Amino acid sequence: MNDFIVQAQGIQKIYNPEKTSEVAAVRDVSLDIRKGEFVGIMGASGSGKSTVMNILGCLDRPTSGTVLLDGMEVSSLPDDELAKVRNKLIGFVFQSFNLLPRTTALENVELPLVYSERSNIGRLARMALEAVGLHQRDHHYPGELSGGEQQRVAIARALVNEPEIIFADEPTGNLDSRSSYEVIALFQKLNRQGKTIVLVTHDPDIAEHARRIIRISDGRVVEDRVNENPKNAEEELRKLPDKEAKE
């Protein structure tokens, strides 16, 4: 069995190739991620970290280089095949939650299942909401939920298809610190249960919760280290003053 969930070799992403205005977002990135890892990808705005995540997550194709997901070459797959890979193997969490408005939490969580071959999608979605502690909110609309709750709905949506790996792009970017720690704590819990997590952030404090930190700058990997002593978000939460107003 393949031990690696992600194997990326020499990936490049160049916008406007063959033009004078060509921009290299990713110059040369090679990295492997083992199953069960919790990787933090760090970098400043414009460093190319999100582009790397999008390529690894099959949302985008590299200009050159190869990406293997669970041993399968995906960088040259046609759109519909990529959609299938995203549906089965990957869960996404975005900075701005990307929940469908005027659609209940439950229906939002069901969305990936709509495009799968699975049945009994309501029950699976309720289980996912329960896993993020929101099972009592399943008929609420996004507008009726706090930012932290919305992001947890988004995490439930990322979980519902039982993917191998979850990509989270600045998941705490729109959240206050309490909600941020709650979300990170949830990721840490999922990671303990065996899920591979790739967390993209510009915030060093958030990145310190990962067990491995990759730093990207100017489209290249400039640092790749094991975080010997990752922070525990549960503890951070306990340290926060009780009265801190929730959103």
Next chain:
Amino acid sequence: MKTLRITKSAFKSLGRNKLRTFLMMIGVIIGIIALTMVVSAGLGARQKVMERVRKFGLDSLMIRAGGGQTMGVQSSGQPTATLKLEDAEAIKREIREVADISPQLHRPQMEVKYSDKSTTTMVLGAMPSFATVWDWGAAKGDFISDEDVANVARVCVIGPTIQKDLFSGANSIGEMIRVGNVQFEIKGILVAKGTSPSGGDMDNRVMIPMTTMMRRVANIDYITNIKIRLKTAKDMDKAVGSIQALLRERHQISPGVPDDFSISTPTEVTETAEKVAGTFNLFLILVAGISLIAGGVVVSNLMLISVGERRNEIGLRKAVGARKNDITFQFLIEATAVTLTGGIIGIALGVAGSKILEAVTKTPMDVSWEIVVLGAVFSSLVGLIAGIQPARRAASIQPIEALKA
């Protein structure tokens, strides 16, 4: 399973933006209302003709004085003095296929008086055979008899409308009325026939013996028309040929000169009416079609705008695993659902409109299940076609582009 779930998603999307959904529907609703009413009117007109033919009798034909137009349209301006009572007698005597004949002479507008009341009506000179040929006799009293004709009797049979207008429903048999300058004794009241398919009141008439009509009222020696009943409807073509030859001979018409009479048969009436109705319907269906196309254009444009507004949603759906076809399918379903719903509303309003129009204008409208099917099929088709371009555009959106909010 997946198809069903995407269909459900499509319906939910429509529910989320009710105003847009409603705006998309309007054009289709109007188009389908027009289509429903046009087709109802067309079928109604057709039914009207059929009813007319059926009432006239499939085994019957009509000879009118004067040539030219065969279908009901008479050149009423100049009186045609060519058709004689003797022609009718000759037809009955010499044409084997003929069962019976009813020669008639009518004056459309004559004043009829009873004491101080008066009304305007059609006065019709007829033979006793009228009752059998038209299947229309006296409901009360007696119809015109052979003696009446022989004696040039001043008796009449009146329609129920006259009975009502001049006698307010009281017994009128034995009373005297004045037609023109002649006094007539009422001997019977006609069976009520109601409104004719063309809208005229068939009960507003006074019938008198043919001889009395010719000698005492109209003072002429010719008649206006002859209705002929054949022994069997199968012999229609043969009988028409024989009658035509006989009349041409009797009227001494040289070859190459047109007839001075016209013969109309049930098939001829039906065919001409269908031709006229067909042209009319084609035009109206064109109008309905254009409004449906306009409705489709509106749906297509609003859908394109909607795709633009929903880039984020489409990107997300693709990110979590929707394939191109899934997105295409969803948008086609949305477009079709909108237009089909509009179509159903249009059919309902169109049917209601047809009924109202029928009640108000007395135009017969025939609402049938074919219209419902036609409306549903057309409206779905409009949605399907209008949805193609927006659906394609939606399906081509890349997830990565759409998620860059």
